[in-house]
Amino acid sequence: MTTAPSARPTGSDRRETPTPAPVLAELAAGVYAHVQPDGGWCLNNAGIVVSEGETLVVDTAATERRTALLRDSIAQVAPGEPGLLVNTHHHSDHTFGNVLFDPRTVVVAHRETRVQAELAGLGLQGLFPQVEWGAVGVRLPALTYRDALTLHVGGLRVELFHPGPAHTTNDTVVWLPERRVLFAGDLVMSGVTPYVLMGSVAGSLAALERLAALRPEVVVPGHGPVGGPELIERNIAYLRWVQGLAVEAAEAGLTALAAAREASAGPFAGLLDAERLVSNLHRAAAELAGAAPGAPIDVLASFREMVEHLGGLPACHA
Numbered sequence: 511m512t513t514a515p516s517a518r519p520t521g522s523d524r525r526e527t528p529t530p531a532p533v534l535a536e537l538a539a540g541v542y543a544h545v546q547p548d549g550g551w552c553l554n555n556a557g558i559v560v561s562e563g564e565t566l567v568v569d570t571a572a573t574e575r576r577t578a579l580l581r582d583s584i585a586q587v588a589p590g591e592p593g594l595l596v597n598t599h600h601h602s603d604h605t606f607g608n609v610l611f612d613p614r615t616v617v618v619a620h621r622e623t624r625v626q627a628e629l630a631g632l633g634l635q636g637l638f639p640q641v642e643w644g645a646v647g648v649r650l651p652a653l654t655y656r657d658a659l660t661l662h663v664g665g666l667r668v669e670l671f672h673p674g675p676a677h678t679t680n681d682t683v684v685w686l687p688e689r690r691v692l693f694a695g696d697l698v699m700s701g702v703t704p705y706v707l708m709g710s711v712a713g714s715l716a717a718l719e720r721l722a723a724l725r726p727e728v729v730v731p732g733h734g735p736v737g738g739p740e741l742i743e744r745n746i747a748y749l750r751w752v753q754g755l756a757v758e759a760a761e762a763g764l765t766a767l768a769a770a771r772e773a774s775a776g777p778f779a780g781l782l783d784a785e786r787l788v789s790n791l792h793r794a795a796a797e798l799a800g801a802a803p804g805a806p807i808d809v810l811a812s813f814r815e816m817v818e819h820l821g822g823l824p825a826c827h828a
Contacts, residue, residue: 529553529827532576534583535736537728538689540666544583546576549702549734550782552638552828554603556580557684557693557730558587562664565592567615568684568693568730570607572634572828574644577607591615594661596670597651598695598732599678600626602634603828608649618661620672621654622680637813638826673697673717675710675803677732681717685724692726700734700741703781704748707789707812710803711749711756718746734782748778752787756794766791767815785820788812 530547537543542558549555553576557568565588571577584592591612597605597619605627608617619627627650635643658671669685677696684693696705697717706714721729722742729741755776759769766788775784789812796807817823 532579537691541689541691542587543730543736544580551824552603552826554732558584559663560588561666564664566594566663567592568596569598569604572603572606574646576828577610597623598682599680606646609647616653617651618653619651620680620682624651624654626680641826641828673720675713676717678708679804690727693730696732698731698741698745700731700737702734703783703786704745705786707793711794713803715749718742752790752794756791756798770819785816788815788819
């Protein structure tokens with residue numbers, strides 16, 4: 511498997527660039543990734559696990575149209591409606607499509623995902639008003655867990671666990687030990703800038719070390735092309751760089767926005783959605799000041815600073 515290319519359209523260039531169609535890739539026997547290029551804002555990946563006539567889906571999509579494309583992928587490899595649908599966290603690009611699945615499909619997630627999805631509501635639609643969202647909405651998990659949960663899809667074991675505050679406060683990792691396939695959710699990005707404003711920089715680093723210890727052969731990131739363990743290492747390197755920038759910014763008395771402008775994304779300039787550095791520096795600075803992982807930070811204020819840093823609204827091609 512290969513990682514994303516080192517250079518992608520950014521800023522206003524990307525806002526004018528159409529996105530390719532989703533790709534369905536078989537990763538192992540009965541295990542598939544539905545990948546939405548180019549992996550930027552609102553373009554998340556999903557997973558499909560099929561065994562002995564039973565189906566589990568990992569995440570949905572942001573809009574009615576995008577969820578219909580996911581359902582087309584599912585129909586190619588799985589019979590009927592999926593019995594289980596796992597949400598890796600509460601962000602709407604991964605959950606809005608829940609409502610477009612059969613009411614008998616059981617939605618599974620961390621218990622805090624249910625809380626945060628209800629609080630978030632349709633808020634993402636306000637950030638990107640130009641998107642044609644369609645008939646999506648909020649369908650909350652019916653089955654929740656605290657630390658870990660094992661599901662069985664036919665004869666295949668699917669292990670869910672919560673790694674602690676990382677990308678958010680309610681992440682779920684989906685691990686298939688018999689297939690050595692890891693659905694990492696947004697703990698791992700591929701060619702795309704990580705985003706930890708609602709979680710923790712230090713917590714993400716601890717979580718990524720835990721993922722690396724699983725020794726997966728295939729890693730499905732929340733956004734961007736599928737790869738291997740090198741994706742985990744790349745995310746670790748980025749977050750350590752952010753921590754170092756935060757220390758330098760604190761010593762120089764710089765705000766997160768000023769520090770991001772000075773850094774210009776440095777060695778990670780080729781990552782898509784580099785404006786997220788502003789928000790990541792807010793989280794890193796808060797942790798330096800003693801804030802607990804996942805402690806609330808003003809999301810809207812941070813988003814406005816990302817828009818200012820970018821020079822316009824980020825592209826959302828949902």
